[in-house]
Amino acid sequence: MLDSVFALAQGFSVAFEPTKLLFALIGVFLGTAVGVLPGIGPALTVALLLPVTFKLDPTGSLIMFAGIYYGGMYGGSTTSILINTPGESASMITALEGNKMAKAGRGGPALATSAIGSFVAGLIATIGLALFAPWLVEIAIQFGPADYFALMIVAFVTVSATFGDSPLRGLTSLFIGLMLGLVGIDALSGQARLTFGVPELLDGIEVTTLAVGLFAVGEALFVASRRKHAPETIEPVRGSLWMTKLDWKRSWKPWLRGTALGFPIGSLPAGGAEIPTFLSYTIEKRLTKHPEEFGKGAIEGVAGPEAANNASAAGTLMPLLTLGLPTSATAAILLAGFQQYGLNPGPLLFAERPDLVWGLIASLFIANVMLVVLNLPLIGLWVRLLAIPQPWLYAGILVFAAMGTIAANPSPVELVMLAVFGLLGFVMRRYDYPIAPMVVGLILGPMAETQLRRALQISLGDPMALIESPLAATLLAIAALALVAPILFRGLSRFKAEED
Amino acid sequence: MTQEEDGRQGGRRGDPAGFVIAAGLLALAGAVARDAMGMGAVSSYAGIGPSAASWTVAAGLAALAVGTIVSAVRGRIPVPEQSDNAAVLTILAGIAAMIATISIGGGFILAMALLFGLTARGFGRRALATDLGIGVVLGLLVYLGFTKLLALSLPQGPIERLF
Numbered sequence: 001m002l003d004s005v006f007a008l009a010q011g012f013s014v015a016f017e018p019t020k021l022l023f024a025l026i027g028v029f030l031g032t033a034v035g036v037l038p039g040i041g042p043a044l045t046v047a048l049l050l051p052v053t054f055k056l057d058p059t060g061s062l063i064m065f066a067g068i069y070y071g072g073m074y075g076g077s078t079t080s081i082l083i084n085t086p087g088e089s090a091s092m093i094t095a096l097e098g099n100k101m102a103k104a105g106r107g108g109p110a111l112a113t114s115a116i117g118s119f120v121a122g123l124i125a126t127i128g129l130a131l132f133a134p135w136l137v138e139i140a141i142q143f144g145p146a147d148y149f150a151l152m153i154v155a156f157v158t159v160s161a162t163f164g165d166s167p168l169r170g171l172t173s174l175f176i177g178l179m180l181g182l183v184g185i186d187a188l189s190g191q192a193r194l195t196f197g198v199p200e201l202l203d204g205i206e207v208t209t210l211a212v213g214l215f216a217v218g219e220a221l222f223v224a225s226r227r228k229h230a231p232e233t234i235e236p237v238r239g240s241l242w243m244t245k246l247d248w249k250r251s252w253k254p255w256l257r258g259t260a261l262g263f264p265i266g267s268l269p270a271g272g273a274e275i276p277t278f279l280s281y282t283i284e285k286r287l288t289k290h291p292e293e294f295g296k297g298a299i300e301g302v303a304g305p306e307a308a309n310n311a312s313a314a315g316t317l318m319p320l321l322t323l324g325l326p327t328s329a330t331a332a333i334l335l336a337g338f339q340q341y342g343l344n345p346g347p348l349l350f351a352e353r354p355d356l357v358w359g360l361i362a363s364l365f366i367a368n369v370m371l372v373v374l375n376l377p378l379i380g381l382w383v384r385l386l387a388i389p390q391p392w393l394y395a396g397i398l399v400f401a402a403m404g405t406i407a408a409n410p411s412p413v414e415l416v417m418l419a420v421f422g423l424l425g426f427v428m429r430r431y432d433y434p435i436a437p438m439v440v441g442l443i444l445g446p447m448a449e450t451q452l453r454r455a456l457q458i459s460l461g462d463p464m465a466l467i468e469s470p471l472a473a474t475l476l477a478i479a480a481l482a483l484v485a486p487i488l489f490r491g492l493s494r495f496k497a498e499e500d
Numbered sequence: 501m502t503q504e505e506d507g508r509q510g511g512r513r514g515d516p517a518g519f520v521i522a523a524g525l526l527a528l529a530g531a532v533a534r535d536a537m538g539m540g541a542v543s544s545y546a547g548i549g550p551s552a553a554s555w556t557v558a559a560g561l562a563a564l565a566v567g568t569i570v571s572a573v574r575g576r577i578p579v580p581e582q583s584d585n586a587a588v589l590t591i592l593a594g595i596a597a598m599i600a601t602i603s604i605g606g607g608f609i610l611a612m613a614l615l616f617g618l619t620a621r622g623f624g625r626r627a628l629a630t631d632l633g634i635g636v637v638l639g640l641l642v643y644l645g646f647t648k649l650l651a652l653s654l655p656q657g658p659i660e661r662l663f
Binding site: 051052054055166168171172175176178179182186188189191193194217220221223224225226227389390391392394395396398399400402403406407410412415416418419422423426430431432445449452453456461 | 517521525528531532535536539548549550551553554557560561564567568571576577578580581582583584585587588590591592594595596598599602603608611612615616617619620621622623624625631634635638639642646650651652653654655
């Protein structure tokens with residue numbers, strides 16, 4: 001506990017350096033701006049900006065990425081409230097009530113409760129991260145390869161099978177990602193896999209190319225294909241921006257409950273923010289004194305899920321920083337961000353680069369404060385971003401997608417991959433396949449394989465080693481259970497079918 | 501949004517799309533398996549070689565193909581809403597033009613102008629000349645910003661060599 005406080009104080013001394021503050025400011029500003037653009041979530045925002053930061057100082061860039069991550073979440077909720085096109089699935093719930101509030105002329109309070117709720121949640125969850133991360137690091141240090149392998153299997157199952165609409169489609173997405181992870185030279189044996197004689201494939205497939213292709217190009221194609229069928233309208237922000245006394249009274253408990261759901265669930269390898277936001281919405285619907293307002297713009301239905309969303313974003317950083325385990329698409333991209341500098345998150349990073357890790361955590365607090373200060377006064381600016389004509393917006397997004405890809409890897413082959421992944425993303429969107437499992441599969445697949453082979457080498461090939469450690473055995477049992485759990489979670493997909 | 505607005509309806513029994521997806525998954529499984537067969541026996545004194553993961557993925561993809569066929573027969577494949585194919589093809593043409601321009605050394609700015617102009621057209625803009633012009637300006641700004649400020653290298657062509 002005391003160690004945490006001390007380490008965090010050290011972190012603040014890093015994060016308060018003027019250049020780091022500037023990086024954080026640029027990050028939250030860019031993150032919010034890009035996050036506000038419809039159809040762009042935090043994962044794509046970071047992926048687009050990853051190549052740009054290639055030559056910058058690692059600590060500064062990672063602080064910037066974290067700012068982009070948090071900023072993207074804020075920006076995303078603005079979009080859901082004002083035009084009902086959530087940039088990511090976690091904001092879907094916000095759109096339910098938030099867009100109704102905006103239509104009823106209460107867009108201001110909806111934006112305010114979402115911004116302040118996100119601030120409260122972000123603050124508490126980041127404190128949680130600072131307190132629990134060292135403790136988890138202590139435990140993680142004792143993990144053997146078999147434990148890591150089991151942990152990754154749990155992540156695979158939960159990310160793809162447990163919480164989606166259809167385990168079949170989630171697993172399909174995961175396995176295509178795993179297949180893409182095979183491409184390139186195997187690190188342990190030097191064997192080339194799935195390279196088909198193309199030299200560019202020997203290095204494997206870049207996570208950013210896959211993510212930018214799936215998210216940016218795929219999304220642009222998808223939006224263009226249905227443009228005539230689903231026109232968007234921006235709700236103007238009318239009336240006061242501020243929350244009334246009653247709004248505050250109705251918001252603060254949902255904020256805290258949302259945080260209490262979001263942080264722990266986000267920390268588990270349970271696949272991002274959908275579950276906590278959904279749970280928070282259901283709980284608020286049940287506890288509210290104004291049940292008649294739900295479905296017509298109830299402020300609790302914005303406050304709770306938004307808090308849960310942001311708390312789980314901080315929660316996702318827990319397995320990422322302490323174990324190197326990404327459990328959402330955004331976390332997978334952030335991991336790629338670390339790897340671009342040759343840094344590997346995990347217990348070792350806490351020991352070797354405490355300045356970086358704790359500087360990053362401290363900067364999350366700063367980013368949070370910056371966001372709440374920036375967001376509400378600048379709401380007029382963000383709304384103007386929403387007014388960029390759609391053709392130019394998506395044309396611009398594709399230009400940045402192509403630029404980022406060539407800047408990272410100057411070869412036409414990389415651009416062809418970008419196009420292929422874009423087409424794949426388009427088809428997956430049309431047939432309702434989730435995209436995050438593929439990104440997680442690409443990045444975690446090779447890591448899981450390495451851990452498995454290490455575990456088997458230690459045991460001289462005895463597969464029993466995989467379940468000898470009680471932790472690994474428990475985790476594998478959880479994974480097996482989670483594969484069956486979708487049947488128990490049927491209620492969730494029914495809910496989605498109703499509200500979608 | 502209700503289901504009608506979203507345009508997705510429950511699936512049809514025996515929807516051909518499901519079989520096409522299943523065939524695609526089988527083809528991928530086959531490619532991975534063929535690749536794994538080519539690896540031969542790798543001497544690894546303990547544990548497993550590089551082909552084990554390939555076999556696992558191939559088996560998984562094949563199993564998922566079977567699952568997709570089952571769900572197609574049962575009518576569980578979502579029916580996508582109508583697609584504006586002309587728009588999609590226009591954007592793909594823009595991407596192809598961009599890749600071709602860069603491959604033949606036409607340079608970054610020209611490539612981005614083509615990508616920008618054709619994408620905007622795919623989204624319903626009719627003023628292609630204006631959009632190409634905007635694309636040139638955007639490409640130029642990005643090029644100068646990134647090569648001069650961030651020292652990143654971007655593909656050069658006739659226009660880029662002027663700077």
